[in-house]
Amino acid sequence: MSINSVSLKKTIAMLLVMTSLSCSSSNESVEELPYLTVKSVSSINLSASGGETIISVSSYPKAVAQSSTEWLTLKSTTQLDKLSSFVFVAKANESGARESIITIIAGEKKETITVSQAKNNQSESKPIDENQPAVKVAKELGLGWNLGNQLDAYVNDVADETSWGNGKATQETFNKVKNAGFTSVRIPITWLGKVSAAPGYTIDLAWLNRAKELVDYAENAGLKVIINIHHDGYRHVNEDGSVKCNWLDIVKASEDVITNNATKVQLKAMWTQIAEHFKDKGDFLIFEGLNEIHDGKWGMGSNTIDGGKQYAILNEWQQVFVDAVRATGGNNAARYLGISGYCTNPDLTMKFLKIPSDPAKDRLLVSVHYYDPATFALEDKFTEWGHTGAVGSKDVWGDEAHLNGLFAALRTTYVEKGIPVYIGEMGCVHRNNVRSELFRKYYLEYVCKAARTNGMAVFYWDNGSAGSGRECSGVINHATGDYVNNGKDIVNVMAKGYFTDDVSYTLATVYQNAP
Secondary structure, eight states: OOHHHHHHHHHHHHHHHHHHHHHHHHHHTOOOOOEEEEEEESOSEEBTTBEEEEEEEEEESOOEEEESSSSEEEEEEEEETTEEEEEEEEOOOOSSOEEEEEEEEETTEEEEEEEEEOOSSOTTTSOOOTTSHHHHHHHHHOEEEEETTSTTOEETTEEOTTTTSOOOOOHHHHHHHHHHTOOEEEEOOOOTTSBOOTTTOOBOHHHHHHHHHHHHHHHHHTOEEEEEOOGGGOEEEOTTSOEEEOSOOHHHHHHOHHHHHHHHHHHHHHHHHHHHHHTTOOTTEEEEOOOOOOSSSTTSSGGGTSTTHHHHHHHHHHHHHHHHHHHTOGGGGSOOEEEEOGGGOHHHHHHHOOOOOOSSTTOEEEEEEEOSSHHHHTSOSOOOOSTTSOBTTBOSSOSHHHHHHHHHHHHHHTGGGTOOEEEEEEOOOOOSSHHHHHHHHHHHHHHHHHHHHTTOEEEEEEOOOOSOSTTOOOOBOTTTOOBOTTHHHHHHHHHHHHHOOOTTOOHHHHHHTOO
């Protein structure tokens, strides 16, 4: 073989390699289309004393964020792959209510978020006028207790009172709940497996009678009562993307009119039967139509990108609930009814809930839930809370200023316009050490005092668990009414926060006595 032929073959081989590499590089660098999705916003209503909001987005390319005003500034940015988190901090407000627009930009994509701040009238620290009608209603409910994981429990899609570990509640249970200092109870009820098929949707009479038995126990003890439809709307997205949802499926209903109509037919049938069964009960009994309806992602899922379809469907369902109850007559013609927004999130409720039309005047209440930050209150990922909590031991958001801003906004949006508000669920899990329990007590006292200050009722979530850590929120044994853990101390501190009328006892004094 000649030298020239060898060189030619080497040259051709090199060209082939270069071509191959060029093609490979081209195939591997397919251009990704720009996108920007807002995943979560911790708060859009900040208190006059200041506070912060955390915005998390997913984007390509990486996103940047900026505020339109000087009073709300970018404190920090955290970016990992295509996820970005922006922390904005607000200065104390020395003037009237104000707004700032946060702009998120990723390439050519842009999203805007409006953040408001309360005016500097210290409304979050001054007690509300308790002669206002909405405040009187809330004060009668007062400090409430949830009989959680009881009639709302279920196994294999069939409701069962004891399937989640609690013994059957008794008259003694409710007597001791009253003696502990609670003035109301919320009895969540799941109806899965207790309803016949279409078209009748007939509710099992034994289950209805057991619910009535518990309502009677509460009435005998002198307690106000709330009953509802609870886990029938549970929707969970698994890690593999699969979805488990019960019959109140907000996503399917928002995507298909036939599904939505069928759901409304069943909802009407069930509330008609429930209302008929309790129509002779007095004003001490309140019906709450639905509980924590969402797409499985707690307000940070498809509801943010579906153009408001799920919010609109939920508003339709609430109207069906009101119409069904009112149509049964008797005491139901003017019974107080609880209405909730998307996943009972306060921000989403204030922004998207449409109060149903009602032939009864001023007989609707708004229900929200409050577990902010859930990493402290529910999950025990953090052991401390508030302005005295140690860095690293508390979450980066959700302190007193956040709570004050949110409760003040609820007060302005509803209470001062004549619509009573109750926090249907709030709580904080039991800890296994003294210091963490101090912060737990501080959190619960602060929440209760803030609720009373802003003219709202508040209900502690008790699931009966006597353990410590994640989801362990038991303070009273459901079968006996006896305290569990250090339940007596917990109930006492909540009662102090809600019922103390001494003018020298304010949110400021609670704040000053933080651990």
